[in-house]
Amino acid sequence: MKQSIGHKKLNPLQGVLLIVCLMAILFLVNYLAIDLFGAWFSRISERAGGLAGLIAFWVIGGFIALQVLRVYIARISYTLTEDLLRMSRFYGKRERHIEDVYLSQLLFVGAPEDAQKRYGKLRCTRATHPSCKLERTALVYKNSAGTRMALIQADDELKAALTQRVKRK
Numbered sequence: 001m002k003q004s005i006g007h008k009k010l011n012p013l014q015g016v017l018l019i020v021c022l023m024a025i026l027f028l029v030n031y032l033a034i035d036l037f038g039a040w041f042s043r044i045s046e047r048a049g050g051l052a053g054l055i056a057f058w059v060i061g062g063f064i065a066l067q068v069l070r071v072y073i074a075r076i077s078y079t080l081t082e083d084l085l086r087m088s089r090f091y092g093k094r095e096r097h098i099e100d101v102y103l104s105q106l107l108f109v110g111a112p113e114d115a116q117k118r119y120g121k122l123r124c125t126r127a128t129h130p131s132c133k134l135e136r137t138a139l140v141y142k143n144s145a146g147t148r149m150a151l152i153q154a155d156d157e158l159k160a161a162l163t164q165r166v167k168r169k
Helices: 012-041 046-073 112-119 156-168
Strands: 002-006 074-080 084-091 094-102 106-110 123-127 137-143 146-152
Touching: 012 046, 046 074, 074 156, 084 123, 094 123, 094 137, 106 112, 106 156, 112 137, 112 146, 137 156
Parallel strands: 123 146
Antiparallel strands: 002 074, 074 084, 084 094, 106 137, 137 146
8 A cells, every 4th residue: 555645747838837936035035135234244354254254144944945845846655565564755856765654563553642651752753745645644663773662644544554563463
């Protein structure tokens, strides 16, 4: 069983509008960072003002690029096999492994609040997408590092299969 979550694909007009908006935002950031921020630091010296503006532009521009990548490009995939749940993050067609949960080691499937009440504070792996409207489900499992928790956004079919596997134990 395989489930993939992510932002719905943009149509060509929406994609062009997104790029135009990003360009406008970067031009505004360029003006604010280099002219205003740089002018404030140029009281110290001309070189400090230019350097401070340049650093501010790249930090803010990098943050904006990361947010666009995280929301519009990245997808999360859950693959359930007979004995394993594999969580992966996709950037385009490139897969990045997040975590493997062996179903024989699965202890709990349910709401994150219930998992915290039952098991306390655990190290958490997040395999969720910011634009997905599905509620988060907590998986508590054991691995070589001890007991851990993973947050996923599973549909009803995947959640039922995982719950069924925990009840079989």
